[in-house]
Amino acid sequence: MESIPLTWEEVARVYGRKIYNFAYRLTGNPDDAHDLVQEVLLRVRRGLASYQPGSFEGWLWRITRNAFLDDVRRRQRRPTSPIPDEVDRWNLASSDSADVEYARVSIGDDIQKALLELPMEFREAVVLCDIVGLSYEEIAQAVAVPIGTVRSRIHRGRKMLKDRLA
């Protein structure tokens, strides 16, 4: 049986680093990652009271993903937004457009740079799998798509990375 953290402080200590790494690999920006962790912890604090027993990982990463999406949307509304106004395509999941870039490249690391060049749904699937270490089922719960879609996104995301790193 899955053990469920009882307090948001425990959630922060157990998952804070993972959330930060998820956010950083998705955005390539430490300040954005910092802000996202704080926003996620705030939402966890509010949400724990009404948490229903189930997949805690799925619940937590759904919150994390939604917080990230909201942040991208907020930036989209700002005139100085560094992120292109393509976020709706991510949610609608119709993106074969490999040239879509949602976040700025802030470090020179080849893998990180290639990761940031992936369309968001592929980047997200790869990061949740290879950086966060979630199972396909947990990713499916967090992203609210079938497992088959998760499998496809991870494979295609890695394939795009392979082409970019070649």
Next chain:
Amino acid sequence: MTHPSELISAFLDGELHGSELAQLIDHLSGCGKCSADMEQMQRVRSAIRSLPVLELPRGIVPEADTEVVPLRRNKGLWAGVAAAVVIAVIAVAALVTPPPGAVSLDDLNSRFGARASLDPAFSPAKVVIPAGVADE
């Protein structure tokens, strides 16, 4: 020949089971292209997973001490309450328990009748009076 390439990543992640697993293994044994693809995918997968784990900047999550402090406070509060209760019980017991040979229940009944045990308004302090037997 149809190449089940999407099964390769799932296989590397340990997410392939049953007939699909058998299908891929069977295919790999006769397909050099998919074997080479799998090797490349394995390299990419390892490369992503080799990215350094970044430490959380300080100050984002609460320090461990913030949780210890309230626990100590709670412990202190309850210890204080428990001590007060114990002291009160001892004090009452001292008041209602007559010294050895001082007074018996029959003495109390003869002096105060049923009041001592049935009248809730009867203060134990009144029981001190029989303790005056100590004057004896």
